[in-house]
Amino acid sequence: xxxxxxxxxxxxxxxxxxxxxxxxxxxxxxxxxxxxxxxxxxxxxxxxxxxxxxxxxxxxxxxxxxxxxxxxxxxxxxxxxxxxxxxxxxxxxxxxxxxxxxxxxxxxxxxxxxxxxxxxxxxxxxxxxxxxxxxxxxxxxxxxxxxxxxxxxxxxxxxxxxxxxxxxxxxxxxxxxxxxxxxxxxxxxxxxxxxxxxxxxxxxxxxxxxxxxxxxxxxxxxxxxxxxxxxxxxxxxxxxxxxxxxxxxxxxxxxxxxxxxxxxxxxxxxxxxxxxxxxxxxxxxxxxxxxxxxxxxxxxxxxxxxxxxxxxxxxxxxxxxxxxxxxxxxxxxxxxxxxxxxxxxxxxxxxxxxxxxxxxxxxxxxxxxxxxxxxxxxxxxxxxxxxxxxxxxxxxxxxxxxxxxxxxxxxxxxxxxxxxxxxxxxxxxxxxxxxxxxxxxxxxxxxxxxxxxxxxxxxxxxxxxxxxxxxxxxxxxxxxx
Amino acid sequence: xxxxxxxxxxxxxxxxxxxxxxxxxxxxxxxxxxxxxxxxxxxxxxxxxxxxxxxxxxxxxxxxxxxxxxxxxxxxxxxxxxxxxxxxxxxxxxxxxxxxxxxxxxxxxxxxxxxxxxxxxxxxxxxxxxxxxxxxxxxxxxxxxxxxxxxxxxxxxxxxxxxxxxxxxxxxxxxxxxxxxxxxxxxxxxxxxxxxxxxxxxxxxxxxxxxxxxxxxxxxxxxxxxxxxxxxxxxxxxxxxxxxxxxxxxxxxxxxxxxxxxxxxxxxxxxxxxxxxxxxxxxxxxxxxxxxxxxxxxxxxxxxxxxxxxxxxxxxxxxxxxxxxxxxxxxxxxxxx
Numbered sequence: 067x068x069x070x071x072x073x074x075x076x077x078x079x080x081x082x083x084x085x086x087x088x089x090x091x092x093x094x095x096x097x098x099x100x101x102x103x104x105x106x107x108x109x110x111x112x113x114x115x116x117x118x119x120x121x122x123x124x125x126x127x128x129x130x131x132x133x134x135x136x137x138x139x140x141x142x143x144x145x146x147x148x149x150x151x152x153x154x155x156x157x158x159x160x161x162x163x164x165x166x167x168x169x170x171x172x173x174x175x176x177x178x179x180x181x182x183x184x185x186x187x188x189x190x191x192x193x194x195x196x197x198x199x200x201x202x203x204x205x206x207x208x209x210x211x212x213x214x215x216x217x218x219x220x221x222x223x224x225x226x227x228x229x230x231x232x233x234x235x236x237x238x239x240x241x242x243x244x245x246x247x248x249x250x251x252x253x254x255x256x257x258x259x260x261x262x263x264x265x266x267x268x269x270x271x272x273x274x275x276x277x278x279x280x281x282x283x284x285x286x287x288x289x290x291x292x293x294x295x296x297x298x299x300x301x302x303x304x305x306x307x308x309x310x311x312x313x314x315x316x317x318x319x320x321x322x323x324x325x326x327x328x329x330x331x332x333x334x335x336x337x338x339x340x341x342x343x344x345x346x347x348x349x350x351x352x353x354x355x356x357x358x359x360x361x362x363x364x365x366x367x368x369x370x371x372x373x374x375x376x377x378x379x380x381x382x383x384x385x386x387x388x389x390x391x392x393x394x395x396x397x398x399x400x401x402x403x404x405x406x407x408x409x410x411x412x413x414x415x416x417x418x419x420x421x422x423x424x425x426x427x428x429x430x431x432x433x434x435x436x437x438x439x440x441x442x443x444x445x446x447x448x449x450x451x452x453x454x455x456x457x458x459x460x461x462x463x464x465x466x467x468x469x470x471x472x473x474x475x476x477x478x479x480x481x482x483x484x485x486x487x488x489x490x491x492x493x494x495x496x497x498x499x500x501x502x503x504x505x506x507x508x509x510x511x512x513x514x515x516x517x518x519x520x521x522x523x524x525x526x527x528x529x530x531x532x533x534x535x536x537x538x539x540x541x542x543x544x545x546x547x
Numbered sequence: 548x549x550x551x552x553x554x555x556x557x558x559x560x561x562x563x564x565x566x567x568x569x570x571x572x573x574x575x576x577x578x579x580x581x582x583x584x585x586x587x588x589x590x591x592x593x594x595x596x597x598x599x600x601x602x603x604x605x606x607x608x609x610x611x612x613x614x615x616x617x618x619x620x621x622x623x624x625x626x627x628x629x630x631x632x633x634x635x636x637x638x639x640x641x642x643x644x645x646x647x648x649x650x651x652x653x654x655x656x657x658x659x660x661x662x663x664x665x666x667x668x669x670x671x672x673x674x675x676x677x678x679x680x681x682x683x684x685x686x687x688x689x690x691x692x693x694x695x696x697x698x699x700x701x702x703x704x705x706x707x708x709x710x711x712x713x714x715x716x717x718x719x720x721x722x723x724x725x726x727x728x729x730x731x732x733x734x735x736x737x738x739x740x741x742x743x744x745x746x747x748x749x750x751x752x753x754x755x756x757x758x759x760x761x762x763x764x765x766x767x768x769x770x771x772x773x774x775x776x777x778x779x780x781x782x783x784x785x786x787x788x789x790x791x792x793x794x795x796x797x798x799x800x801x802x803x804x805x806x807x808x809x810x811x812x813x814x815x816x817x818x819x820x821x822x823x824x825x826x827x828x829x830x831x832x833x834x835x836x837x838x839x840x841x842x843x844x845x846x847x848x849x850x851x852x853x854x855x856x857x858x859x860x861x862x863x864x865x866x867x868x869x870x871x872x873x874x875x876x877x878x879x880x881x882x883x884x
Contacts, residue, residue: 181601493648
């Protein structure tokens with residue numbers, strides 16, 4: 067189909083479904099923690115502004131969570147349907163990690179989600195807050211297990227190969243494999259940043275339309291604090307992650323840098339800012355270089371050396387033409403995030419409400435709304451394409467992992483996924499953005515939008531103003547069981 | 548990790564338990580989607596959906612546990628079963644996507660567009676159920692293996708038997724859904740659900756009878772298992788219990804009982820599930836590969852088992868709490884408040 071082999075179609079299918087999927091959990095991770103913070107503020111201060119923001123973001127969270135669940139279900143089965151040899155080979159390690167993710171995270175999220183979404187008037191404020199915290203905790207536990215699994219595939223250890231399959235011998239070594247701490251921190255912080263950018267863009271959108279209610283200002287301000295404080299942390303984590311990759315997956319770094327040949331001793335490695343890596347010609351064409359900067363960034367010295375692509379046989383080289391650019395997109399977006407945070411801090415410092423009024427700043431914040439998600443995608447493209455041709459690094463090649471389906475069958479399911487995902491997640495995105503457009507400061511019970519009237523989540527219709535009042539009793543009088 | 552316990556056996560029990568939880572719990576969720584066409588009124592549909600809105604996600608998670616548990620404990624079976632049933636599983640997943648998002652989208656859509664998500668909910672529920680049933684039927688029939696991997700054709704799963712089990716499962720989930728709604732609704736909606744529950748009960752009974760005759764006729768290894776001693780003795784109570792459960796269900800659906808029909812529907816589904824288990828045990832890739840042949844290394848089984856045994860009771864506890872919070876009847880217009 068389209069001249070692609072079954073292997074290529076399987077890879078495109080995995081890339082497509084996982085790229086869609088990662089967007090939703092990233093926002094889920096960030097929003098769940100944000101909601102926990104908002105509810106904590108509401109319980110502490112009894113300021114209705116926090117309660118209104120909680121319910122505003124809760125509705126967006128609900129739509130997003132649903133999309134994360136259904137797109138994630140596909141992932142849980144795709145390992146077996148499309149990558150059966152991988153599953154049979156490495157299931158002894160990735161299986162238990164996935165099972166722990168389900169047991170400790172998915173059930174926790176799902177079990178408390180109902181109360182979080184629909185239980186505002188059914189349980190007391192403390193229990194409701196507890197449910198929110200459990201959901202937020204579940205998202206973080208989930209990230210931990212799945213990144214342990216992914217990191218093990220990138221930097222495997224703690225196993226033996228017995229009878230042609232992976233056997234775990236040291237689970238602590240498997241889980242705390244060399245790239246795991248960096249990848250986990252980098253991803254969780256990325257999820258927080260992506261959410262902060264989304265929240266910030268929503269606030270900026272309302273501010274640009276003259277809706278500068280205290281609730282809008284509050285969420286905008288919170289998002290910018292987050293960006294200001296966390297973007298530099300993320301850059302530092304990213305730097306460390308890069309050094310870790312250099313140690314364990316040097317071919318990936320060489321491909322990211324478009325670095326083909328080792329330089330003369332003592333000359334240092336230049337940083338190629340831009341260029342066109344060419345896998346056939348084995349060079350990076352039209353390079354725009356800064357001498358020695360590559361050495362400085364990657365070895366923290368002026369004449370340090372890093373492995374070059376030509377150190378590796380051609381069949382072991384990742385596709386530099388892609389990861390060179392996906393990496394630069396991620397870094398460029400990160401620098402723009404830093405700029406947004408600093409610009410906001412400067413406007414805030416100058417005072418007089420400039421942060422809420424500067425139109426150029428607000429427009430920039432709106433445009434940066436999807437930047438965090440794009441950076442996450444670019445980063446995952448870099449790390450996943452950069453570890454090719456291996457599915458389990460150094461142990462199993464991707465071409466040996468794929469199920470023996472025909473290209474026609476793979477092409478059919480790929481086309482099906484593409485059509486369904488664009489329809490379903492396109493509609494979901496529209497609904498999320500429509501929810502963003504509603505007024506965060508307005509009592510949701512007054513919402514007159516069509517379809518709202520019977521919204522089961524409609525959590526505020528009878529919400530009391532004081533969270534400390536007992537709300538659990540009244541709502542249960544209609545129970546009959 | 549040789550501690551003298553049969554790890555594959557324990558894991559098989561856990562996975563069987565997880566799948567049973569899934570069938571029962573997502574069964575009534577999916578059943579509600581299957582019953583939607585019989586209730587065209589917006590208000591009825593809102594109530595029906597609201598009875599499961601807070602719990603459906605947890606219910607579906609048992610399916611993820613089934614997949615993850617299979618990968619963890621029996622990677623060879625996970626690889627073979629999912630490859631063999633590639634298309635029905637993908638179609639089931641697509642159905643579950645439409646069904647799952649409809650819960651939120653239906654309430655977010657404009658009045659003009661809502662009917663589309665109602666159709667997505669119906670279509671998604673029916674498609675997901677049908678292909679679960681097809682997969683089940685094809686699984687009973689068996690998987691062609693060679694050197695530890697699936698060695699059949701892309702459409703091996705498509706047989707008259709598997710199509711029939713697909714239809715049978717639609718009836719079973721409709722029964723679970725209608726009896727669940729008898730328990731969770733009242734007045735006119737409940738009355739109509741009582742009628743639908745009776746019809747679904749007869750359909751399930753018919754499906755069980757046909758499958759019970761068809762299975763041994765076309766699957767000699769299962770016939771041998773059923774009709775030899777002492778298996779026959781073990782097996783003999785099952786048909787009697789099925790008949791008793793059906794009789795009780797039809798009675799309960801006619802009386803004032805609110806939860807009786809649901810409990811008996813659970814019993815009926817449980818009996819069908821047990822019959823299936825007896826027919827296949829201890830094979831995990833029918834007709835030959837046993838749970839011991841397909842098991843992961845003991846290091847994998849032991850590590851995951853510790854978590855499963857410690858955590859599943861906790862999951863059951865907070866799941867029960869969530870059901871407790873949302874107990875009672877759901878009424879039109881009031882949603883959850």
